[in-house]
Structure formats: C-alpha cells, structure tokens
Amino acid sequence: MQLTPQRPNIQDIPAFLRAMAEALEKMHVEQRAHGGIVEGALKDWLTTTEDSLDEERFRAAAKPADQLPDDPLQADVLCFATYCIGVIAGTSAANAQPFMATHHQGKEWPTEFLQLLETLAKQDATPRVSISDLSRALSTPIALESVLEPEPAGNSGTPLVKPAHQMPAVRIALRNATVGKPYSYEPGVIASKIAETLGHDPTSARISHLQLPEDCGLAFDQLTGAISGVPTRAFDKELSLDYVPSLSASSITAKVTLLINPDPLSLWKDLPPPADAPYQKPVLAHSEERLGPYRIVAASRRGRSHANKSEFRDDDYAIGYAEETGWLVIVVADGAGSAIYSRRGSQIACDVAKTRLLTVLNSAQHNQAEALYLQHRDWQHPEVKKALRQCLYEAALLAHHKLRAEVAQPTETLAPPPTLRNYDTTLILLVMKKTGEGCIAATFSIGDGGAGILPHVGEGIPLTKADSGEHAGQTIFLTFDSTVANSEANLESRFHSAHTQEFAGALAMTDGITDPKFPSDAAFADPAQWAALWTELQPALTSSQALLDWMNFFSPGNHDDRTLVAVLPSLPAAPDTQ
Amino acid sequence: MSARRLPVYLVLDTSGSMRGEPIQALKVGVQALISTLRQDPHALESVHICIITFDAKARVLSPLQSLEDFQMPLIECPQSGPTMTGAALEMLCQCVDRDVQRTTADHKGDWRPIAFLMTDGGPNDTALYAQMIPEVQKRPFASIIACAAGARAKVEPLRKLTANVFNLETMDGHSFAGLFQWVSSTVSSGNRSMGATSSITLPPPPAEIQIVV
Numbered sequence: 001m002q003l004t005p006q007r008p009n010i011q012d013i014p015a016f017l018r019a020m021a022e023a024l025e026k027m028h029v030e031q032r033a034h035g036g037i038v039e040g041a042l043k044d045w046l047t048t049t050e051d052s053l054d055e056e057r058f059r060a061a062a063k064p065a066d067q068l069p070d071d072p073l074q075a076d077v078l079c080f081a082t083y084c085i086g087v088i089a090g091t092s093a094a095n096a097q098p099f100m101a102t103h104h105q106g107k108e109w110p111t112e113f114l115q116l117l118e119t120l121a122k123q124d125a126t127p128r129v130s131i132s133d134l135s136r137a138l139s140t141p142i143a144l145e146s147v148l149e150p151e152p153a154g155n156s157g158t159p160l161v162k163p164a165h166q167m168p169a170v171r172i173a174l175r176n177a178t179v180g181k182p183y184s185y186e187p188g189v190i191a192s193k194i195a196e197t198l199g200h201d202p203t204s205a206r207i208s209h210l211q212l213p214e215d216c217g218l219a220f221d222q223l224t225g226a227i228s229g230v231p232t233r234a235f236d237k238e239l240s241l242d243y244v245p246s247l248s249a250s251s252i253t254a255k256v257t258l259l260i261n262p263d264p265l266s267l268w269k270d271l272p273p274p275a276d277a278p279y280q281k282p283v284l285a286h287s288e289e290r291l292g293p294y295r296i297v298a299a300s301r302r303g304r305s306h307a308n309k310s311e312f313r314d315d316d317y318a319i320g321y322a323e324e325t326g327w328l329v330i331v332v333a334d335g336a337g338s339a340i341y342s343r344r345g346s347q348i349a350c351d352v353a354k355t356r357l358l359t360v361l362n363s364a365q366h367n368q369a370e371a372l373y374l375q376h377r378d379w380q381h382p383e384v385k386k387a388l389r390q391c392l393y394e395a396a397l398l399a400h401h402k403l404r405a406e407v408a409q410p411t412e413t414l415a416p417p418p419t420l421r422n423y424d425t426t427l428i429l430l431v432m433k434k435t436g437e438g439c440i441a442a443t444f445s446i447g448d449g450g451a452g453i454l455p456h457v458g459e460g461i462p463l464t465k466a467d468s469g470e471h472a473g474q475t476i477f478l479t480f481d482s483t484v485a486n487s488e489a490n491l492e493s494r495f496h497s498a499h500t501q502e503f504a505g506a507l508a509m510t511d512g513i514t515d516p517k518f519p520s521d522a523a524f525a526d527p528a529q530w531a532a533l534w535t536e537l538q539p540a541l542t543s544s545q546a547l548l549d550w551m552n553f554f555s556p557g558n559h560d561d562r563t564l565v566a567v568l569p570s571l572p573a574a575p576d577t578q
Numbered sequence: 579m580s581a582r583r584l585p586v587y588l589v590l591d592t593s594g595s596m597r598g599e600p601i602q603a604l605k606v607g608v609q610a611l612i613s614t615l616r617q618d619p620h621a622l623e624s625v626h627i628c629i630i631t632f633d634a635k636a637r638v639l640s641p642l643q644s645l646e647d648f649q650m651p652l653i654e655c656p657q658s659g660p661t662m663t664g665a666a667l668e669m670l671c672q673c674v675d676r677d678v679q680r681t682t683a684d685h686k687g688d689w690r691p692i693a694f695l696m697t698d699g700g701p702n703d704t705a706l707y708a709q710m711i712p713e714v715q716k717r718p719f720a721s722i723i724a725c726a727a728g729a730r731a732k733v734e735p736l737r738k739l740t741a742n743v744f745n746l747e748t749m750d751g752h753s754f755a756g757l758f759q760w761v762s763s764t765v766s767s768g769n770r771s772m773g774a775t776s777s778i779t780l781p782p783p784p785a786e787i788q789i790v791v
Contacts, residue, residue, distance in 0.1 A: 176647050236613075261646050267619035305620055470680040471687040471718055472582040515686070522683040556623045557581025 172241070172256045177218070177231045179263040187224035191243065194254070200245045208251050209242040216260070234262035265554060271310035278412040279344040283313050286544035291321035293434050294328055295570045297541050299548040303512055304559035305337070312343045314425075315510050315561035318350035322362035325370060327433045329357045330565050334449055334510040336424035336477060337560070341414075345403055345423030349478055352402045353395040353429055360391050361431065367391070379440040379499045389495040392429050392444035393486075396494075399427060400484045424477040428464060430508045432567070441506060442497035446483040448475045450518075451508040452530055455500035460507075460530020463496045466514070466521070475511075505534060505568050512562030516555035541566055584624040585642055585678055585691035586765055589666050591698055593633040594658035595730070600698060600749040605653050607754030614762040615645055622646065624689065625765060628673055632666035634659040642677045661699045663735070664706030667714050674717045690720035694761055695739070697725075698749060700732030711739050723764065725757060 172194060177183040190210075192202035210220040210227070217232035236259045242251040273283065286299035302313035314335030321328055333349040335342025360366045368387035376384055403423045410418055426447025433440050441453045445464040452462040467476045467483075476483055482490070507530075517533050518524040540550035551562045590604060608629070615621040628642040633656055640651045674691055681687035693714075701707035714722065724736040727746040736743045746753050 173649050176649065178646055259649075261616060261622060264619040264622045267617060267622065308619065468681055469687070471678075472681075472689040474687075474690070520682070520684045520686055555581075557620075559620065 172254060174227075174256055174258045176259045176261060178261040179217075179231045179234055179266070181263075182228075182230050183218060184228040185226055187221070187226040189225070190227070190241075191225050194243055195245065198245070204246040206244050207241060208244050209240075210256070211240045212258075213237060213239075231260045234260045236260075264556070268304045268308050268559070270307045273306075273310055273312040277312070278410075278414055279312070279341055279347075281312050281316075281343045281347065283307070284548060285313075285317075286548045287319070288544040289319070290570050291319070291328060292323075292326055293570050294321075295568045296328075296330075296565065297544050297547050297568070298563075298565040299544050299551055300563035301548055301551050301561065303561040306561060308559075311337075313561050314339075314342045314346055315512065315563040316343070316346035316350045317508075317563050317565055318354035319565065320354045320358040322358050324362045325364070325367060325433070326435075327357075327361040327431055328567065329354050329361065330430040330432075330451075330506075330508045330567065331357075332428045332449060332451075332508045332510055332563050332565060333478075334426040334447065334512070334561065334563070336426075339422050339424035341418055341422040342424050344406065344411075345425035345479070348402050348406060348423070349399040349425050349427045352399040353427065356395040356398050357391070357429065357431060360394070379435075379437075379497075385442075385495075385497055388431075388442045388497060389444070389491055392431065392442060392495060393484075393491055395429060396427055396444055396446060396478065397484045397486075400478050403479055420479045424479050426475065426510070427478045428508055428510075430463070430506065430565075432506060434503060438499060438501040439503040440497070440499050442495065444494050445496075446476065446478050446494060448514065449508075449510040450514050450524060451506070453498055453500060453506040454504045454530060454534055455502045457504045457534055458531045459527045460534065461498050461500070461527065462524055462530065463498060465493070465496070466511075466524070468521070503569055505566060507533070507537075507564065507566055509564040510561065512558070512560035513551075513564050515560065516553070516558040537566065541568060581623050582686055582688055583626045583644075583679070584621070584689040584765070585626050585628065585674070587628050587630060587670055587673065587691060587693040589630045589632070589670055589693060589695040590653070591633070591661060591663070591696055591727075592631040592653060592655040593661040593699060594656055595661075595698055596655045596749075597657070599751075600728070601653065601655050603749055603751040603754040604696070605650075606751055607758040608653070609650055610755055611758035611762050612645065612648060612650065614759065615765060618762070621762075621765060626677075628677070629653075630666055630669050630673065632662050632669075635662055636665040636669040638669065638673060642673065660702035661697065662703045662706075663695075663697060663701035664703035664708075664710050666695075667710035667739075668706065671710065671713050671717060674719075678718070680718075690718045692765060693719055693722045695722070695724045695736070696727055696757075697736070698728045698731050701735055704735075707735060708738075714739060721764065723761070727753075 172190075174185070174190070175183075188206070191205040191207045194200075194207075195202040195205035207220075207225045209222065212218050212220050212227075213235065215232065216229075216235070218227055218229040220227050237257070239256045239258055241254050241256045243254055244251045273280075283302040284300070288295070288297045290296075296319055298317055298319060300313065300315050300317055302311075306313060314337060316333050316335070318331045319329065331350045331354045333346035335344075335346040339345065361370075364370060369384055369391060372381070372384045372387050373379060378384065403425075404420060406423060407418050407420050426449055427445065428447075428449055428451050429444045430451045431442050432453070439453070439455075441463060443451050443463040445451065446467065448466040448468055450462060450464040450466055452460045452464070454460045468474065478484070483494075484490075514524065518529055523529045537547075537550070540547045547564065547566070551564065588608065590608075592601065596604065612627070615625055622645055625645045626642050627640065627645060627648050628638065629640040629651060631637060631639045631653060639653065640648070670693060678691055679685060679688045721742065722740040723742045723744065724740050725744045725746055726733045726736055728749045729747070731745070733743060733745065744757075746757055
C-alpha cells in the first residue's frame with residue numbers, strides 16, 4: 001500500500017478532517033473494516049494510488065499495534081492523527097513515524113490535538129476545529145505532561161464515545177509554596193496559562209473548581225480563580241482542577257500538582273552534643289561585668305546548624321582587665337565547623353591570648369607600647385603603634401604554639417591522634433584603654449568575624465578586615481603558619497588601631513553575627529551599618545541573658561555559632577538617695 | 579539580603595543505553611534526592627539545583643534554581659546514539675561561570691559548587707572530554723563526584739576527572755536510591771566552614787557503591 005496524498009489547500013483541511021471523522025464514525029456504526037470506508041473518504045480529497053488501504057497498516061502507521069488503546073475509537077483516533085499529520089505535512093502515511101520522531105521526539109501527540117480529533121470523530125454538528133487550532137495544538141510545548149486518563153474500572157457498559165469531561169487531561173504544576181510565606185495566584189492567571197498552553201482563548205477560559213486540602217492555609221476563589229493565603233503545612237499533592245475552556249464548553253478535569261515546602265525554621269532540631277565526647281563545652285555561655293570604666297556584656301550560643309547535628313558550640317570568648325594600667329582585653333574565636341576539635345582550638349586560643357595580653361599590658365616593665373607612649377605622648381606615633389602590634393602578634397603566636405602543643409600532647413585521650421588542622425580556629429584580639437585624651441583601641445585578627453569601636457552611637461569604625469575567600473565559608477585559621485608569619489606584610493594586614501576622642505561602645509564578634517548583620521565587605525566598612533547594629537543591640541545589652549536571647553534571631557542561611565562581646569561605658573553608680 | 583547559595587550540578591547520562599529501567603530508576607533517585615534535601619533546613623535555605631543531561635548532545639534540562647522553587651523536569655532518553663560526556667563538561671563549565679557568584683565588595687560569594695556526574699558508558703567525544711578535564715578542575719568546585727553506573731561504564735576517564743569515583747554495579751531502583759541518599763548527605767555536609775584550600779570530606783558511601791581507588 002502506498003498513499004501519496006497531495007497536500008490539500010489550507011482552507012480545505014477542516015473539511016478534510018470532517019470528512020475523515022465522518023468516515024470513522026460511519027465505520028464504527030456499521031462495524032465495517034477500515035480499508036474501504038476510510039479510503040473512500042480519502043479519495044474524495046486526495047489523489048491516491050490504486051492500492052487499497054489495509055487495516056493493519058493503517059494502525060501500524062500510528063503506533064505498534066500492541067500499544068494502541070483498547071477502545072477502538074480511541075485507537076482509530078490515534079491512527080487518524082498520524083494520517084492527518086502526514087496530510088498536513090505533505091508526507092505519506094508510511095512516513096508518519098519518522099515525521100513523528102522529527103517533530104515530536106517520539107512523544108505522545110499533544111493532548112489537545114487528540115482532543116480536537118476526538119471532537120471530530122464524535123461528529124459535532126459544527127466542528128470547532130480550525131487549521132489554526134490544529135497547528136497551535138501541534139506546536140504545544142510538552143512542558144505540560146500529556147496523559148490520557150486511565151480507563152475507569154469496569155467500563156464495559158460505557159458508551160463508545162465518551163462525554164467531554166472525561167476527555168484526555170493535562171497535568172499542571174503550580175508554583176511551589178512554603179509554609180509561612182504568603183502565596184498567591186492573581187485572578188484568572190491559572191486559567192489563562194492553561195488556555196495559552198492548549199491554544200484556547202485565554203480571556204474566556206476559567207477554572208470552575210480547585211480542590212485544595214482542608215486547613216492548608218490557602219483558599220481558592222471560585223468566582224475569580226485566584227489563590228491566596230499563607231500555607232500552614234507542608235505537602236506534595238496532586239489536586240483536582242476543573243478547567244472550562246470557554247463559556248459554552250463543558251469543563252475538563254485536570255490534575256494539578258502543588259508542593260508546599262516546610263518552613264525551614266520548623267526543621268531545625270536542637271540536639272545536645274554527645275556527653276561522652278572529649279573537650280566538653282556548654283552550648284551557651286554568657287557573662288556581664290564591670291571592669292574599670294567599662295561595662296561588658298557578652299554571650300555565645302551554639303548555632304542551629306550545630307544543634308541540628310548534635311554538635312558542640314565551636315565559638316569561644318575571653319575577657320580580661322589589666323588593673324594596673326587600665327587595658328581591657330577582649331578575645332573572640334570561632335572554631336571551624338569542619339575541624340573536629342575546633343571547640344578546644346577556640347578555647348585555647350582565647351585563654352592563651354587573653355592571659356598573655358593581660359600579663360604584658362599590665363606591667364610597665366613589659367608594656368613597650370605604654371613606655372613609648374609616655375615618651376611620645378601620641379598613640380598614633382609609629383613606634384607606639386608598632387609596639388602595640390608586636391604585643392598583640394606575640395599573643396596570637398603563643399596561642400598558635402599552644403595549639404601545636406595540644407596536638408603533640410592532648411589534654412584528653414583522643415583516638416586517632418589529632419592533627420593541627422583538627423583545632424582550626426579564627427582569632428580576634430581587641431585591646432583598648434581609656435585615657436585622659438580619649439580612647440585607644442587596637443586589634444589583631446586572623447580569619448573572619450570582626451571588631452569595631454563606636455566613638456558616638458551614630459558611627460562605627462571597623463577595626464578588622466576579614467580574611468574571606470571568593471566563596472562562602474572560605475577563610476584562614478590560626479593553625480596556618482602563614483597567619484602567624486613574622487613578616488611586615490602579614491602583621492600590617494592583621495593589625496588595626498584607632499584613637500578616638502570619645503567612646504560610646506565597642507564590639508567584637510564571630511561571623512555568626514557579622515555574616516547576617518554585615519551582608520558584604522562594603523557594609524562592614526560602612527560606619528552607618530555599625531550604628532544601625534548598635535541601635536538594634538541596645539535592648540539586648542541590658543543583660544547578658546537578653547543578649548543571648550537576641551542572638552537567637554533568624555536569618556536564612558546564617559546558622560553558625562554566634563558570639564558577641566559588647567563594651568559599654570560604665571554608668572556612674574547611682575547617687576545615694578539618702 | 580538573600581542567603582548564600584550552595585550550587586549543586588547534577589550531570590546525568592541520558593544516552594540510549596539508559597532507556598528502560600535505568601532511566602526510571604534515575605528519575606526516582608533524583609526525585610528522592612530532592613525530597614530528602616527539602617527536609618534538611620540548611621539545604622532548603624541554600625541548595626540550588628541545576629540538571630544537565632547529555633546523550634548525543636548536552637543540554638541544561640533545568641537551570642540553577644532554589645530547592646524551594648525547584649520542579650522536577652521531564653528526563654527522557656533517545657533510542658540510541660553517542661554519549662557526549664565532553665560536551666556535558668563544557669556545559670557544566672559554562673553554567674558555573676555564569677551562575678556562581680564570587681565574593682565582591684558588595685556581595686558575599688556563594689558556597690563552592692558541588693558537581694555530581696553519572697554515566698553508564700564512556701565519552702564518545704574523547705578529544706573534547708580530555709580538553710575539558712583541566713577546565714572543570716579550574717572551576718571552584720568543593721567536590722566533584724563521578725559515578726560509573728552499570729557494568730559497561732568506563733571508570734578510567736572518570737578517574738582523570740576526579741579522585742571521587744564510585745561504581746554502581748546495578749542500575750536498579752534500589753541502587754540509585756542508595757546513591758542519591760548518599761549524594762544528599764554529601765550536599766548537606768557541603769556548607770560548613772572550610773579552609774580556603776580544603777575540599778569537603780565525603781561521608782562514607784552506602785554499601786551498594788564501590789569506591790574506585
């Protein structure tokens with residue numbers, strides 16, 4: 001058999017389709033074989049060869065016979081579709097399979113196309129099929145997964161021609177939602193999107209029904225077709241939707257998927273760290289004290305990311321005051337999440353650096369900076385600054401060596417033996433002193449996090465520069481030889497100092513605070529951002545417990561340990577009221 | 579301020595040999611991976627997924643998007659044809675260059691991306707494949723994991739790409755489920771503080787996966 005149809009004129013195609021549909025209908029009514037009737041219809045419209053059409057090849061043209069639907073009319077519609085494609089494309093029926101492969105990558109025919117053919121096959125009095133409908137249906141992007149509705153169980157008694165609302169359905173996915181986040185579809189948007197995809201008129205299509213689960217927080221407005229609300233629970237469901245293509249058409253039931261993500265906040269678990277692990281450390285720490293002219297409020301809390309995995313708090317801090325000379329020493333350290341004993345690393349770093357700084361700064365004999373200041377009477381004098389820098393650097397270097405000593409001889413029994421990188425930690429040293437001429441502050445920092453001083457409540461001076469890489473989570477640690485190298489370039493990049501006339505406060509914090517509060521390096525360098533943080537902190541600085549509570553703030557993606565030490569001017573004691 | 583992203587690239591072989599059960603098992607595996615990650619709060623806030631498939635050509639099946647918004651694309655494979663793994667790596671590099679944000683003065687950088695390559699054969703575009711290996715290694719991946727699935731998968735070319743090569747002996751649903759469960763734990767441990775040079779430590783693989791050493 002070889003059909004070599006001539007391509008009909010475009011305007012003839014609807015008539016051709018109608019004729020074909022009539023032929024199919026007749027065939028089914030008369031229960032006759034395909035060959036004669038269909039070929040008769042074709043011959044009216046096409047020039048064919050003398051060969052007659054045989055049923056087997058008619059069916060084979062569309063699909064392997066075993067893949068055809070059981071319903072004879074549906075099967076014929078599929079075969080018919082193949083013929084129509086052949087006709088429209090000007091190819092022969094025998095070539096329809098390659099055509100299908102080229103133009104549809106072997107996919108199912110677009111649902112709407114089959115539906116149009118089925119409409120024809122049902123012999124509507126006035127077929128609504130136009131060539132533009134057909135070509136639009138054929139070009140339907142396959143983003144919507146086409147599925148033929150499964151045969152209802154026990155359908156032996158169902159009529160051959162199905163009612164329209166049981167016609168092939170499309171599966172549509174709604175945009176994902178998240179618990180607690182407002183979610184909406186504007187009126188008519190869903191209907192017009194489906195209509196556009198299917199080649200219907202978007203202005204007349206509507207959704208008559210959408211079955212949303214009870215108490216999910218979202219509501220569907222039947223009048224406007226809008227969805228709105230705030231989802232209350234997570235699910236991934238297939239919902240039923242009734243789509244009405246136009247005012248006069250009956251509705252089509254389709255499946256719609258809707259996924260509601262859980263609220264990330266609800267997923268965090270708060271698990272205690274293992275009680276039998278070495279280097280125990282409480283998950284929370286806080287303190288407040290008056291030291292000389294300062295009031296210090298400090299807190300450190302385990303991050304959600306650690307609590308979720310039953311891990312320790314890796315941050316630490318230490319505070320000291322040199323009574324003799326009036327130097328305040330603040331140390332904060334952030335143990336690396338990737339290092340198994342970093343909680344101990346940060347603790348050693350804080351304790352060692354603080355003790356060393358207090359010893360040196362408290363003694364006129366050892367405190368070179370103090371001695372040089374008395375000589376030059378200028379805290380910004382290069383020699384004074386250099387002495388201060390040396391004092392801070394030596395504290396960091398001593399902490400580095402204490403970490404090495406811990407590796408060589410751990411204070412706890414560890415198996416397997418630890419490596420230096422197991423103790424990775426950052427280190428921020430902040431020393432300050434109030435004098436008659438204002439306030440001198442100096443820092444030495446390795447890694448991320450940061451410190452700064454506020455001369456006034458409306459302005460902050462950043463005193464550190466974070467070691468951050470091209471990507472998140474990249475920093476360097478006290479355990480690296482390069483960070484404690486005794487080179488001018490290294491020391492100069494890690495040391496900062498400021499001499500201010502006035503003093504409103506100072507802050508030292510780990511990246512658990514700086515990441516969410518200073519979203520970029522530019523923000524960290526901006527005095528106004530420091531002022532904003534200071535303002536935000538005021539209610540939290542009434543007590544260290546209040547600070548600890550404030551530190552539990554939620555910021556997406558920022559769930560590291562958080563440590564903050566705030567230095568405030570100590571208020572004069574309340575006058576005796578007696 | 580938007581959270582820093584952890585870009586995860588799934589580079590999946592959809593060549594003709596994957597037809598049938600393997601591609602079905604792969605789809606279910608990817609779906610399970612997504613569902614598992616959605617239950618991990620850190621992943622839900624940071625993981626962004628991109629799916630690249632390759633057979634006779636490579637294509638971005640699903641551009642980089644957040645786990646929150648991600649919708650599973652249709653994964654299909656042709657009847658037959660070559661396996662253009664080199665073209666897939668080329669596309670991977672293009673995507674990383676375009677998508678992954680580096681630290682600037684005004685913006686914090688993304689987490690270093692993770693790439694997961696699954697193939698059941700060997701590259702047919704060997705010249706391009708060889709050319710792309712150093713290119714991929716130039717990109718800031720925290721981890722590149724390659725999986726040789728099935729008996730006909732060629733391990734040698736993958737070992738040139740990464741030290742993390744795993745062998746999946748069978749390509750049934752069970753094996754893929756185990757594989758993607760493991761990928762999800764890899765992804766979950768991806769966004770932790772790490773040194774500037776170190777790559778992430780992979781969690782131990784499940785029993786179905788053989789580590790190729």
